[in-house]
Amino acid sequence: MNRRIALRHLALISGGLALVPSCDFSSDDILAAYDKLKITSSQKQLLGEISNTIIPAGELKGALDLEVPDFILVMVNDCLKKEEQDLFTQGLTAFPTYAKNTAGGRFEKLETKEKESLIQNGLKLEGEENKALSYFINVTKRLTIQGYMASEYIQTEVVPYSLIPGTYNGAVLISDTHKPHING
């Protein structure tokens, strides 16, 4: 390659960068574990931030501590139809711009309250132009709840799951049911 052509390439590359200065994943690796999706590692990080906003850590572990983002991507990769997978990844791809346009910055940098209202608004988005985004946020919330509640941690240490639910009682007075309060 001669020097002139190399310089031209450099110009093209830097020009590209200049056009999309905040691009987060232009040089990101695509994660091979989710072979039906084209998800980059920074997209997975973003998904982690979103799921951890939906169920944060506190006294008890949060979504990110339980590797819920991995569960979400396994479910999307294995259990959704092609068109649903496309909507999900389109929504995930559109999310940074949505965050920037709505809250004025990168999702990761926002305050907790801002992150929460961004997701809550996202759950209610309507219209064809928001179809992918709304689908992505709703599926992410549903799978975050499922992945969190049906995790080994919750089902062994917090609310132990019993394979033997006990004898049926068809007339339990609700006033007689008491449950200890679990602080999240």
Added chain:
Amino acid sequence: MANLNIQNKQERTYQAIVIGSGASGGWAAKEFGDLGVKTLVLERGRNVEHVKDYPTTNMLPYEFKHRGKIPQEILDENPIVAKCYAFGEDSAHFFVKDAEQPYIQEKPFDWIRGYQVGGKSLLWARQVQRWSDYDFEGPARDGFAVDWPIRYQDIAPWYSHVEKFAGVSGNKDGLDVLPDGEFLPGYDLNVVEKHFAQKLKESYGGDRHMISARCAHINGPHQQFAEQGRAFCQNRNLCQRGCPFGGYFSSNSSTLPWALKSGNVTLRPDSVVHSIIYDDEKGKATGVRVIDAHTKEMEEFYADVIFLNAAAINSNLILMNSISSRFPNGLGNDSGLLGKYFAFHNYRAGVSASFDGYMEYTTSGGRPTSGYIPRFRNVKKQETDFLRGYAGGFSAYRSGGYNGGDRIGMELKEGLLNPAAPDGPWRVGSHMMGETIPKESNFLALDTKNLDPYGLPTMKFNVSYDENDEKMILDYQEQISEMFEKAGFTDISVRDDHRSPGLDIHEMGGVRMGKDPKTSLLNRNHQLHAAPNVYVTDGACMTSTSTQNPTLTYMAFAARAAHHAVEESKKG
């Protein structure tokens, strides 16, 4: 060499061969074992030993990669079995995948199969209601199919025989439409289910009932099952995984280990039956041709008596494929009716509603059964513009209680971990179990050009709903809605899911029983009229379908027929 062949033939010779190890074949094997008959049980699928081969039985929800959901790729590859309600990540290994045995749907038919030792008895819904004479007398009274050659009194002692061993929980409800049996204590109905039962009694002059459905579960500790190695049902509701307690009846937990313990019974898995051998000179069936599921090589086994319990459709297929010069159109098929008058249960419709009574109550624990509305239509006389009637499932549960809602963050988390007491209305639901009328135009036939992976002909299905079924669906929706209204239920909605025949998994007929060899294939003892050492005691033998879940009746048929075969052999 000649001696070797003789020896080899002796080693392959038994007194009885039972084809199939599901609920009915298991019962034939058990009775033969108890009666000292040297028996070979052939099963086309792999071996499944009780407990040892239930890989998912004690798995916790988080141990399933997809938390119970079947991956989309598997659903796409298996559009037929994917429709079955019990096909999940915990049970998929007990279901036949579509490619294992293709078939031809000249009309849509969902054929749900379980090929392994124990068959579908591992997967069944375990509902066991007896037939009454209102059912057996149906065809004769209403002028369809042919008259059943037996009545309730013929089968009643065998119902008892089977119930005592299998373990059936239920209440003595004293209903002539649904005779009482040998019951362990029944399962409780909840407050709203009891309310509904009471309202029905008050509103319909004692002609309509809702009871706790009888189910093949051991309710409470009952010592007599310890001998089978079974303990009482723990209400896990994970039955489709196979039960480590043997809490529900399956061939695997009950009849098969019992039969093997007798020392008289040999079980041979991976044995796909090709056909029954008919010896023209001897004028009787002499054995069975078997394709080894792994090597695909053909072998023969011989016996004095053959019991065909391959499940309704495969029993038809085996007879159709058993060609000899005496029977060019299938074994025992002098009437030309083999495969015809095939029928099923109509499960298309449902009704659901809300109820805002008993708001101070909820339920706890688990229960392996639900409510049951026995048939009330056209029972004692013809009342409607369609023939026969339907039974209904019924259950009520309390809704609400989730604390998450629209919340997010710590609020959502606390809500999820501290679910509120139920605060929504009760929800009630019923599903239809309708009798269909067997017709000559609903039939199975072989396609000998399209072969399955074992080289066997494939089955062609020409089975569909008719006008009688459509009228019955509307009547079920109307009547159940009216019953719901009388009970004070609100927000009533009806549905018709337009499912194909077959998804009820109650396929019946094609080798029907009857009095006359010209119009039926089997006599009152389940013997082929034209080859009486061949017995068919699974769903294929059914002359009509009635409304009850049919497995209990097949089990009783198999036990009764096995005793008949032994009596016959004593006569020489």
